[in-house]
Amino acid sequence: MKVRIWNRNVLVNWGVPIAAVFLALVVGAFFLGLAGANPLVAYRSMFYEALGTRYGLTETVVKAVPLLLVGLGICIAFRTGMINIGAEGQMIIGAITGTAFALSFPGLPAPLLILFSFLAGFAGGALYGFIPGILKAHLNVNEILTTVMLNSVALQLQFLLLRGLMMDPQERAYGTGYPQSASIVEAARLGRLIPRARIHSGVFIAILLAVIVFVLLWKTTIGYRMRAVGKNYDAAVYGGIRVKRYLVLSMVLAGGLAGLAGTIEVVGVHYRLLDGVSAGYGFSGIVAALFGQLHPLGTIPSAFFFGALLFGAERLQRSVGVPSAMVHVIQGLVVVFVVSSDYLTKRFLQKRVDVGFKRIRQEGVAAPEELPPQGKSNE
Amino acid sequence: MSEFFQATVILGLLTAGVRLATPFLFAGLGEMLSQRSGVLNLGVEGIMLIGAFVSFYVAFESGNLYLGLLAAVLAGGFMGLLTAFVSVTMKAVQGISGIGIHILGLGLSGLFFRLTMGSISTMRGFPRLAIPILKDIPVLGRVLFNQNWMVYAALLLVPISWAVIYKTTFGLKVRSVGENPHAADSLGISVTRVRYICVIIGSIMASIAGAFLTIGQHEAAFVNNIAAGRGFIAVALVYFAKWNPLGVLAGAFLFSMIDAFQLRIQIIDIGIPYEIPVMLPYIVTIVVLALSTRGRVLGPTALTKPFVRGVHT
Structure with a gap:
């Protein structure tokens, strides 16, 4: 079957959330005004800072990398019906295990060291995703709550x-006690793409993984089953899918990708583990994935957009003197508006079907026979 | 002497436990009402933060604690209206929209704190109000009847919620809307209206819970992220409580005792890093959730399911 790329569905699927983000920014303008800034100037500076300068553009991409990786995990989890709010914690654990590996084996040759650090980070995050996954699958514990709690624990x-085992020995020697780890060896670091900018080769890894996740979700049996579990749990059970296994698997993969994001933040950007390495990416990644229609490839441009938004909002403090808490306000508004817009998207897309049925009724064409009442479904 | 000391410590722990149960009670009972009507309000944490800030700011500026509380009620009502609009009218995925409300609350409270006050200020919160006669009961008197009025109000809300849910027409409507909105709808109950009311009341109670964290303390102060996860624990509490007010009471005490305990460990230096006691409530929450869902789970059937007439999900 030939699929048209540009049709009404695509227009609605992208147009509605974009309008939602726009509306969120309009409401955000109100708060910017309250904060004493001219909203237009603030937004103009936000987008100019994020997209109009060499530094801004590279930093936007630096932020887009963890957003994309987290977002990919969210695509997998949400498509399987697991509302994973725990990316923040999974990312932290991944950053810890990845850094721990890089610090423990500084003698390994560079490619191996980087590869195994990635694996360590992925494994750490995966294990941390496994906990809520297994609790949900076998004990029916609400995964939203467990992941939120695990974020705080992480x-x-x-x-x-950072204050104990992993604290930089130098910090201890000098008695400064700043909570950060020792820096990782040169060999463990990802290459930087252009001089005097932090943009690193992790961006290629993230994009490659987006393609892999797309193939996994839409071109393999595993992906098909995961999506089936998410679409209709009972039907999946009835269809003989081992649903529990896929619930856990989706959380393991989501946690692993978030963990990898944590490791990449360390080996690509900071070169050490420091306080606040997750920097809210675990939450923003959810928004990026939702905005990208929970589609791995859609999440690529979406992550870039939210990278720009985050960077721009962070710079607001410097450019127009608005407190940095404004970032959260804008983010919260964007989540609320984008999630709400989902209903409108569905309605716009559904309308056609409804109109069809109405025509059938009006024109007296034999309506399809009522289906026999279903048993309790999805309850 | 050491026995006396131990008794004082335990008494102090219990007194603090009862006090710290108050935010869990307000927020938990409110959340229970909301969930009974079928709406998971996950934004409680953010609404608590807004209530904490607004009440403190208004009380600080006006010098009137009750005015502060009133402001928290209004702010909570507004956030409830927003939450209800998003999850009832716009039928958003409640698990995610709630996180949005949380981030928004975190941002708004932080933003306006920086804009209006900027630095940490303190003031006197509601004073203790010893209840005559009852306060003279040994142990119990000191633990239960020498607190401020918000603590008593929270405790009184337990039987009141019970009565509202099980003994009034409104409670019956709430339960029917949460169990079978289609049946309720066919009987002429407005699912939308009942859910709006429940979410708004629940949010107001979350906001009051937040206000307790500032103006309900002897030494009232607002700091960023003052709720520190208590709102999320309040949501978890409702699951633990199996949607029953008495369960919420038990859960609130369980978590407040852990809270009191971990605060105490942080203060007295016994050689373990402070992060470990801080982790404790969250880990206990997970364990308790895992244990409490064993066997039959009797949650409201329509919980988190938006209602669309004629579309059965």
């Missing part, structure tokens, strides 16, 4: 390690 664990 954050404390990170503090604990």
Whole structure:
């Protein structure tokens, strides 16, 4: 079957969320005004800072990388019906395990060291995603709550390690006690793409993974089953899919991708584990994935857009003197508006079907026979 | 002497436990009402933060604690209206929209704190109000009847919620809307209206819970992210409580005792890093959730399911 790329569906699927983001920014303008800034000037500077300068553009991409990786995991989890709010914690754990590996084996040759650091980060995040996954699958524990709680636990664990076991020996020697780890060796670092900018080769890894996740979700049996579980749990059970296995698998993969994002932040950007390495990407990644229609490839431009938004909003403090908490306000508004717009998207797309049925009724064409009442479904 | 010391410590722990149960009670009972009507309000944490800031700011500026509380009620009502609009009218995925409301609350409270006050200020919160006669009961008197009025109000809300949910027409409507909105709808109950009311009341109670964290304390102060996950724990509490007010009471005490305990460990230096006690409530929450869902789970059937007339999900 030939699929037209540009049709009404695509227009609605992208147009409605874009309009939602726009509306969120309009409401955000109100708060910018309250904060004493001229909203138009603030937004103009936001987008200019993020997209109009060499530094801004590279930093936008630097932010887009973890957003995309987290977002890919969210695509997998949400498509399987697991509302994973725990990317933040999974990312922290991945950053910890990835850094720990890189610090423990500084003698390995560069490609191996980087590869195994990635694997360590992925494994750390995967294990941390496994916990809510297995609890949901076998004990029916609400995954939203467990992942939220695990975020707080991961954050404390990170503090604990950075003030103790993993603290930079130099910090201890000088008695400064700044909570950060020693820096990783040169060989463990990802290459930077252009001089005097932090943009690193992790961006290629993220895009490659987006393609892999797309293939996994739409071109393999595993992906088909995961989506089936997410679409209709009972039908999947009835169809003989081992749903519990796929619930856990989706969380393992989502956690692993978030963990990888954590490791890449360390080996690509900071070169050490520091407090706040996750920087809210775990939450913003959810928004990026939703805005990208929970589609791995759609999440690529979406992550870039939110990278720009985040960077621009962070710079607001410097450019127009608005407190940095404004970032959260704008982010919260964007989430609320984008999630709400989902209903409108569905309605616009459904209308055609409804109109069809109406015509059948009006023109007296034999309406399809009522289906026998279904048993309790999806409850 | 050491026995006396131990008794004082335990008494202090219990007194703090009862006090710290208050935000869990307000937020948990409110969340329970909301969930009973079929709406998962995950934004409680953010609404608590807004209530905490607004009440403190208004009380600080006006010098009137009750005015602060009123402001928290209004702010909570507004956030409830927003939450209800998003999850009832716009039929958003409640797990995600709630996180949005949380981030928004975190941002708004932080933003306006920076804009209006900027630095940490303190003031006197609601004073203790010892109840005559009852306060003289040994142990119990000191633990239960020498607190401020918000603590008593929270405790009174337990039987009140119970009565509202099980003994009033409104409660019956709430339960029917949460269990079988289609049947309720066919009987002429407005699912939308009932859900709006429940979400708004629940949000107001979350906001009051936040206000307790500032103006309900002897030494009232607002700091960024003052709720520190208590709102999320309040949501978890409702699952633990199996949607029953008495369960919420039990859960609130369980978590407040852990809270009191971990605060105490942080203060007295016993050689373990402070992060470990801080982690404790979250880990206990997960364990408790895992244990409490064993066997039959009797949650409202329509929980998190938006209602569309004629579309059965």
